[in-house]
Amino acid sequence: MPAEELVRMTGIAKRFGDVLALDHVDFGITGGKVHALLGENGAGKTTLMNVLYGLYRADEGRVEIKGKEMAIRTPRDALRHRIAMVHQHFRLVSNFTSFENILLGTGRGLKFEARAQREKVESIAREYGLSVDLDAKVKALPVGAQQRVEILKVLARDPLVLILDEPTSSLTPQEADVLLGAIKKLAMNGLGVVFITHKVREVMSIADEITVLNGGRVAGRLQVSESGEKRLVELMMGGRGAPPLLQAGPTPARTSAAQGEPALVLTSVSVGSGKGASAVEEVDLAVRHGEILGVAGVSGNGQRELAEAIMCVRRAGSGSIKLDGIELTRLNTKQVISMGVGYIPEDRMGDGILPSMTIAENIVLGREHSPSFSDRFALNRKAMGAAALRGVEDYNIKTTSVEAHAGVLSGGNVQKILIARAFLTQCKFLVAHNPTRGLDIAATDHVLRSLVKQKEGGAGVLLISEDLDELMAVSDRICVLFKGQVMGVVEAGSYDKYEIGAMMAGKKKEASAS
Amino acid sequence: MTDLVTDFFRVAVAVSVPYILGGQAMTISGRSGIFLVFNEGVMLASASATFLATFLSGGNIIIGLLAGAAMGGFFGLVMGYFSITLKQNQFVVGLALLVAAVGIANFMYSVFIGVVIKPPQIPTLLPVHIPLLSDIPYLGPVLFSQNLMFYFAVILSILVWAFLYRTRYGLNFRSVGENPRVADSLGINVSLTRYAGAVAGGIVMGIAGGYLPLYFTGTYTPSLVNGRGWIVIALTLFGRWNPIPVMLGALLFAAAEVFGIYGQILNLPVPSQFLLMIPFIVTLAILVQTYRKTELPEGLAKNYDRESAED
Numbered sequence: 048m049p050a051e052e053l054v055r056m057t058g059i060a061k062r063f064g065d066v067l068a069l070d071h072v073d074f075g076i077t078g079g080k081v082h083a084l085l086g087e088n089g090a091g092k093t094t095l096m097n098v099l100y101g102l103y104r105a106d107e108g109r110v111e112i113k114g115k116e117m118a119i120r121t122p123r124d125a126l127r128h129r130i131a132m133v134h135q136h137f138r139l140v141s142n143f144t145s146f147e148n149i150l151l152g153t154g155r156g157l158k159f160e161a162r163a164q165r166e167k168v169e170s171i172a173r174e175y176g177l178s179v180d181l182d183a184k185v186k187a188l189p190v191g192a193q194q195r196v197e198i199l200k201v202l203a204r205d206p207l208v209l210i211l212d213e214p215t216s217s218l219t220p221q222e223a224d225v226l227l228g229a230i231k232k233l234a235m236n237g238l239g240v241v242f243i244t245h246k247v248r249e250v251m252s253i254a255d256e257i258t259v260l261n262g263g264r265v266a267g268r269l270q271v272s273e274s275g276e277k278r279l280v281e282l283m284m285g286g287r288g289a290p291p292l293l294q295a296g297p298t299p300a301r302t303s304a305a306q307g308e309p310a311l312v313l314t315s316v317s318v319g320s321g322k323g324a325s326a327v328e329e330v331d332l333a334v335r336h337g338e339i340l341g342v343a344g345v346s347g348n349g350q351r352e353l354a355e356a357i358m359c360v361r362r363a364g365s366g367s368i369k370l371d372g373i374e375l376t377r378l379n380t381k382q383v384i385s386m387g388v389g390y391i392p393e394d395r396m397g398d399g400i401l402p403s404m405t406i407a408e409n410i411v412l413g414r415e416h417s418p419s420f421s422d423r424f425a426l427n428r429k430a431m432g433a434a435a436l437r438g439v440e441d442y443n444i445k446t447t448s449v450e451a452h453a454g455v456l457s458g459g460n461v462q463k464i465l466i467a468r469a470f471l472t473q474c475k476f477l478v479a480h481n482p483t484r485g486l487d488i489a490a491t492d493h494v495l496r497s498l499v500k501q502k503e504g505g506a507g508v509l510l511i512s513e514d515l516d517e518l519m520a521v522s523d524r525i526c527v528l529f530k531g532q533v534m535g536v537v538e539a540g541s542y543d544k545y546e547i548g549a550m551m552a553g554k555k556k557e558a559s560a561s
Numbered sequence: 562m563t564d565l566v567t568d569f570f571r572v573a574v575a576v577s578v579p580y581i582l583g584g585q586a587m588t589i590s591g592r593s594g595i596f597l598v599f600n601e602g603v604m605l606a607s608a609s610a611t612f613l614a615t616f617l618s619g620g621n622i623i624i625g626l627l628a629g630a631a632m633g634g635f636f637g638l639v640m641g642y643f644s645i646t647l648k649q650n651q652f653v654v655g656l657a658l659l660v661a662a663v664g665i666a667n668f669m670y671s672v673f674i675g676v677v678i679k680p681p682q683i684p685t686l687l688p689v690h691i692p693l694l695s696d697i698p699y700l701g702p703v704l705f706s707q708n709l710m711f712y713f714a715v716i717l718s719i720l721v722w723a724f725l726y727r728t729r730y731g732l733n734f735r736s737v738g739e740n741p742r743v744a745d746s747l748g749i750n751v752s753l754t755r756y757a758g759a760v761a762g763g764i765v766m767g768i769a770g771g772y773l774p775l776y777f778t779g780t781y782t783p784s785l786v787n788g789r790g791w792i793v794i795a796l797t798l799f800g801r802w803n804p805i806p807v808m809l810g811a812l813l814f815a816a817a818e819v820f821g822i823y824g825q826i827l828n829l830p831v832p833s834q835f836l837l838m839i840p841f842i843v844t845l846a847i848l849v850q851t852y853r854k855t856e857l858p859e860g861l862a863k864n865y866d867r868e869s870a871e872d
């Protein structure tokens with residue numbers, strides 16, 4: 048049976064004010080194939096898919112479904128044509144349970160403890176290895192589990208066309224592998240899949256065809272079989288810059304001379320999770336100045352609580368957290384930031400950004416009291432603008448102006464704001480939680496280089512990440528968290544992906560024979 | 562003494578009816594994301610409409626209540642048009658409608674009745690004794706010898722709860738109040754749901770207003786609502802936008818109000834102004850206590866625009 052073209056988009060144009068987000072794009076989706084949609088942050092990937100899903104109305108162009116022109120004006124229309132989409136930012140009602148979220152908008156009926164539906168969801172979950180607690184409230188779930196709810200939600204609708212907008216960006220490598228396996232299986236069952244990602248490895252492993260967008264235009268179209276990894280990296284970098292740090296492999300062993308003064312010292316710190324059991328248990332850690340300590344672990348093993356306890360967003364239940372000898376546990380977040388601690392939080396839309404404020408305001412947020420941005424009474428808008436402009440240029444944030452609202456930015460560009468904020472000044476200490484999530488290759492590289500620069504400037508850096516490649520590329524030491532406990536610490540020079548992977552699954556590091 | 566206590570509770574229950582209905586009106590519309598602040602005015606407009614329709618129909622209470630409901634529904638629709646279609650700030654629109662509704666209430670009365678020495682009277686609601694149940698000591702006279710509107714209010718509360726928490730429609734409905742962006746992306750019609758919430762809320766608020774002349778005065782006066790529109794907001798917060806606690810809260814507020822009145826009758830050695838403040842003091846105390854913990858529907862009073870930026 049020849050593969051059937053399910054969707055054809057022709058000449059799609061979309062304008063937001065002065066920004067031409069899509070410039071007459073052609074795009075097709077074939078049954079049984081995985082179509083990777085690539086491009087740097089702000090290239091228009093999400094916008095193109097939102098047009099197909101009926102969330103955005105295109106200014107020009109046509110959409111054909113199975114050869115017939117169709118007007119898709121609302122997501123309802125799209126769903127009727129069995130097009131389903133997993134959005135870049137979670138689209139979940141946080142006060143509802145997972146199951147309630149999955150049920151939303153499907154079917155009618157009086158009782159919503161729909162037994163049949165529940166069995167169906169459970170069987171899909173089993174088939175694709177996407178286990179979630181169906182009766183937990185979504186806001187209590189870790190990010191990875193929320194992502195699985197999102198995917199179950201669309202699969203429960205029996206889609207024919209499945210759009211996945213960076214579905215792996217908040218998953219651990221293991222979780223991502225499970226999802227990639229599921230996608231392969233779905234494609235084998237005849238679905239047409241659109242897969243948006245910034246990760247080369249994922250494209251190589253599951254995509255059949257590739258479309259690269261750049262500035263709202265199609266910059267390239269190729270078959271995976273005819274392109275090598277190197278060519279792909281070049282395409283995704285947009286032909287700019289040096290080969291990325293990530294591709295350079297793990298950090299070499301340090302010389303002992305590189306060891307600085309202790310910066311952050313945690314002594315038997317426990318942090319509650321708000322659900323009775325503690326999320327972080329009796330953790331001892333020390334990060335020196337001039338050092339990047341990587342924290343590896345599957346998400347939901349206490350990383351978020353750890354970071355929030357250091358930043359005093361959450362109170363440590365017991366233990367002591369000292370920065371340069373000063374106890375942090377009794378301070379508030381503002382005081383911690385004013386001590387020169389930078390913070391890149393995990394949940395950026397929720398915690399990190401004020402969508403209705405301007406980009407400039409968002410970039411200097413938390414530092415607005417520093418003398419460089421305000422005198423005694425008023426904000427210095429000019430200095431703020433200048434600093435923001437620097438951030439925008441450094442990180443290649445796609446925007447018309449620093450006075451635009453932060454909420455209009457593309458997913459990756461939102462991340463960049465937070466990062467620009469943290470790197471605005473040389474920090475004394477930096478807590479970075481999944482700082483490269485959702486960033487394109489060039490921006491990821493810039494972030495990693497900035498981390499290294501902060502470290503070389505004397506900062507201690509705590510890099511919490513689920514991306515082992517990234518951790519190994521820049522960390523001087525990697526500590527592995529499992530169920531809130533430290534499974535062990537590995538030194539640069541002796542990184543072994545499998546050893547770390549085993550520790551992430553709960554195996555304690557063997558004491559070295561000495 | 563026991564007579565006095567029974568009497569107190571019986572009156573408190575009857576007084577709670579506009580609170581229960583108003584609270585359910587707030588809850589219904591709030592769960593779809595529409596925050597009603599126009600109650601103080603709309604209850605008065607509906608009270609006026611109910612009074613006039615009852616009077617002009619020669620004492621037909623049903624026609625009167627339908628007129629009050631229609632008046633409330635009309636204001637709900639206007640509220641919906643400005644906030645959902647025109648995406649205007651809900652509080653601004655609500656306050657403007659409040660003022661307009663007060664004007665309409667008094668205007669209608671002056672057109673149909675004018676200035677008279679003795680205001681015309683309409684029949685008031687009579688207690689209906691439910692067989693058997695009304696014979697239960699204490700409970701019987703308090704709960705089962707009330708006017709029909711009380712039974713209606715209780716049944717409505719239970720129905721609203723069942724709809725919101727026990728049906729698929731209710732789940733979809735609530736999702737619009739929680740997060741319209743999510744609801745929209747799952748094919749749920751956000752505008753239609755919110756219009757339904759606003760109009761249904763308006764209708765129920767209208768019935769609450771209609772109860773006032775039918776129970777308290779038998780006639781229309783411009784001060785008939787007397788702060789109830791605001792108390793309804795407070796008790797809905799107190800009840801966390803959940804029909805059952807809202808109903809219980811309504812009973813509590815009614816008891817506080819009646820206690821103030823009884824205090825006056827019994828000549829308690831407290832200034833009467835103070836006694837009349839009791840319901841408001843209770844409101845304040847409860848708000849202070851519960852406000853921090855109250856879970857509002859997350860999308861409450863936030864208008865939704867599909868193509869606008871993520872928020």
Ligand SMILES: Nc1ncnc2c1ncn2[C@@H]1O[C@H](COP(=O)(O)OP(=O)(O)OP(=O)(O)O)[C@@H](O)[C@H]1O
Nearest residue numbers: 063068088089090091092093094455457458459460
């Ligand atoms: N709702 C909106 N209002 C205004 N501008 C928007 C809106 N959505 C997107 N844009 C703009 O359109 C352009 C393309 O954004 P889009 O979200 O499609 O990028 P993307 O390719 O998905 O990037 P990323 O990898 O960062 O997610 C950006 O310049 C963005 O600022």
Ligand SMILES: [Mg+2]
Nearest residue numbers: 093135457458
């Ligand atoms: Mg995007």
